[in-house]
Amino acid sequence: MSLPQSHAGDRPSLEVIPGATRKLRPKISHWILFGFAVIVAFFGLIYSRISLDSSAFEIQELEAQIAVQEDLHWQLRYELAQIQDPARLEIEIAQLGLEYPAERIGLSVPVVGIDQLDPDYRWAQLKAILSAQP
Amino acid sequence: MLRPTWRTRDLRVVLVGVVFLLAWIGIGYRLFQVQVVEAATFEADGNDQRIRYEDIAAKRGTIYDREYIELAVSVDLPSVIADPALIADPAETARVLAPLVGGNVADIAESLSRPDSRFAYVAKHITIEQEKEVEAEMELAAECRSGDYPASCSAALDGIYMRNEPLRVYPSGDLAAQVLGLVQQDDQKGLEGLEALYDEQLTGTPGTKVLERDPAGIPIPLGELLIEPAVAGVDLRTTIDREIQHFAQQAAADAMVDTGAKAATIVVISPRNGEILAMASAPTFDPNDRGSIGEAIEAGALRNRAVTDVYEPGSTLKVVTVAAALDSGIVTPQTGWWVPAAYEVEGKEDPYTDVKREEGRQMSVAEILTKSSNVGTIQIQERLGNDLHHEYLERFGLGQFTGDSVPGEVPGLLRPVNDWVSATAGASTAIGYRVDVTALQMAALFGTIANDGVWVEPHIVSEMIHPDGSRDVTVPRQRPVISEATARQMRELLQGVVEQGTGRRAAIEGFAVGGKTGTTEKFLPEQGAYSEDDRIASFIGIAPIDNPEIVIAVVLDSPHGEVQEEDQIAELQFGGVSAAPIFARVARAALQALGVAPDLGVAPDPGAEPDDQ
Secondary structure, three states: OOOOOOOOOOOOOOOOOOOOOOOOOOOHHHHHHHHHHHHHHHHHHHHHHHHHHHHHHHHHHHHHHHHHHHHHHHHHHHHHHHHOOHHHHHHHHHHOOOOOOOOOOEOOOOOOOOOOOOHHHHHHHHHHHHHOOO | OOOOOHHHHHHHHHHHHHHHHHHHHHHHHHHHHHHHHOHHHHHHHHHHHHEEEEEEOOOOOOEEOOOOOEEEEEEEEEEEEEOHHHOOOHHHHHHHHHHHHOOOHHHHHHHHOOOOOOOEEEEOOOOHHHHHHHHHHHHHHHHHHHOOOHHHOOOOOOOEEEEEEEEEEOOOOOOOHHHHOOEOOOOOOEOOHHHHHOHHHHHOEOEEEEEEEOOOOOEEEEEEEEEEOOEOOOEEEEOOOHHHHHHHHHHHHHHHHHHOOOEEEEEEEOOOOOEEEEEEEEOOOOOOOHHHHHHHHHOOOOOOHHHHOOEOOHHHHHHHHHHHHHHOOOOOOOOEEEEOOEEOOOOOOOOEEOOOOOOOEEEEHHHHHHOOOHHHHHHHHHHHOHHHHHHHHHHOOOOOOOOOOOOOOOOOEEOOHHHOOOOHHHHHHHOOOOEEEOHHHHHHHHHHHHOOOEEEOOEOEEEEEOOOOOEEEOOOOEEEOOOHHHHHHHHHHHHHHHHHOOOHHHOEOOEOOEEEEEEEEEEEOOOOEEEEEEEEEEEEEEEOOOOOOEEEEEEEEOOOOEEEOOOOEEEOOOHHHHHHHHHHHHHHHHHHHHOOOOOOOOOEOHHHOHHHO
8 A cells, every 4th residue: 555645746836926916715704603693683582572472471371360369369258257157156056065154153363463463473373273174 | 580679678678667666656555545644544443353441340348347357248250151142052052051050941041042142141150169060061062162072062052151250248148237238239339338338439440451352352362451450449347246246136136026026226336435346137138148138128127227217215315314414413313302103294284104103202313213203304304404405415416417437327306405395395305205316326325424424426437448558547536425423423323223223134144234224105107196006115225334345225116015024024015124135135245255354243163262272
């Protein structure tokens, strides 16, 4: 196998042509950059528009959900108020066999209302009274 | 072959050019017409097709009790609506929908069988569960239309839609129904009670929005523009205590059964601040039950009798006569004189007498009030004089509106003193005739005595809560009427009425209470005469009497019959027999609800004594 031979000796030597102007190759890198920028801007614009629309749809969806939750909130408050209706509670209480006590029992709490006494002492006394209740 | 000359070719080019030029000129002209000359017209036409202005309904304000629990609230509930023009088989549609919405097949089919109409209700305000079932059925129908399940395809739900509509509901049914009132179902306009009186504030301000729709009428996404947001109505916080209101209503309803009364009214107020804790009238109604409203109107059940119905207060008005005499120093509780059995006044055929007293005797002012002596009270009035008597009646608020927060109130009637020309005018007024009052006015009157002589405006709305959270708090008017000392003396006398006098049935275990009974012949306006059979029985009391927390007015219209007591038969037409026990019942419950400790000695529980520990 033989190596390729050098042809350097065959190439004509460079020479300066007097009076000739230098021909510049057009620099396409700027145009590529400009084109790229235009494409990016175009797609960016489309993307931002899509994002905007998408966000708007999300907002619309959220607003609809808020409205639904608000409705639900008021419906639940309504139901809660219904549940707390004294007439309904009275029926429930009766069904449980509960009734207002026929006789009233007074609790004698001597330490309550006497501010001069030590609060800890009053609290201990009160606890003792409360724990004695059936 | 003849080759075209340059001239011929030029001519063709020119001709084509001219045609194009003319076409462009035509297009340009039309564009100018559309864009400039008729731009406004076309824009308007386009907007008409695409844009719709819609009102945004403002949420109606909520009415709360004193603890912010809803008494009246608007909720959006789904309604099933239809476009009959799009329904091919109304009977089939009705058959599918009726079981889902709990309706009648024939009724729904009838409402859908109007092809000329573009709107019909299938069911109004369905429940959340029903909504889910209808939605599931509609989704299935949509899938059918899309061809995914062609076997089960049905056109039955074409033209059926759902939309949310506001509904005014009253969670506690008939609780304080006459106070709250009701609204028109369609536009939620207040018709009665607080709903009517505060309708403007509760309604709020509707908003506006612009919607863009495609040719099929479907809203274009992002094509919605809010022009003016809706402003929700003001919320009202009332002074009503639901528990006390319930007890009062129950007592009023039972009173009608037990005494045969045509109507019963109970008012409970807090004398210190004028708050109306309960205002019950029987018969009553349930504002949620629209079908019964007509019947309720006929029965007078919509009337808040505590403020709309006037009556002559009878003996309960003797407290003004006595308080005026004490306050002006004319008498003291111990001042006494001879009180005859019958007392003649010029111009009156029959003499004034006392019930169940046939002989004259020496009585003190305290005894006169305790025993509710007509003759003794008339004698006090004679010492007082018409002018001073009238002045005190006015100061106690008779013949005037108590305020402006109670719906449907009438001022009653207190004739000017110039009209007290007959000799009997002062005497009759002293014992509670010739004056028309409402139960609320009388409650406020006794509230003055309970509140150390200061009259406080009774009110039912404690604050208005605006959508921005700001609040208008009601500050009730106040005015001194009698001195603190007189008020205290009056409370002692009223306690005597319950402990030794006509109001013994008003006593409550554990509490010292005071009050006054009243029984008057019922005036029949249509006959211009007093009824021979019907009476107005009342009791107005204060509890506890030493440290008043509540004032309760009980008024019964025409109680009849008798009640067997331990050793006697008592007639229910007397306030002390029929109304006083109702006071006791309501007062006991109200004091318990308010957490007021007994002020009289109650049997202490020995096990609770700290010494035992």
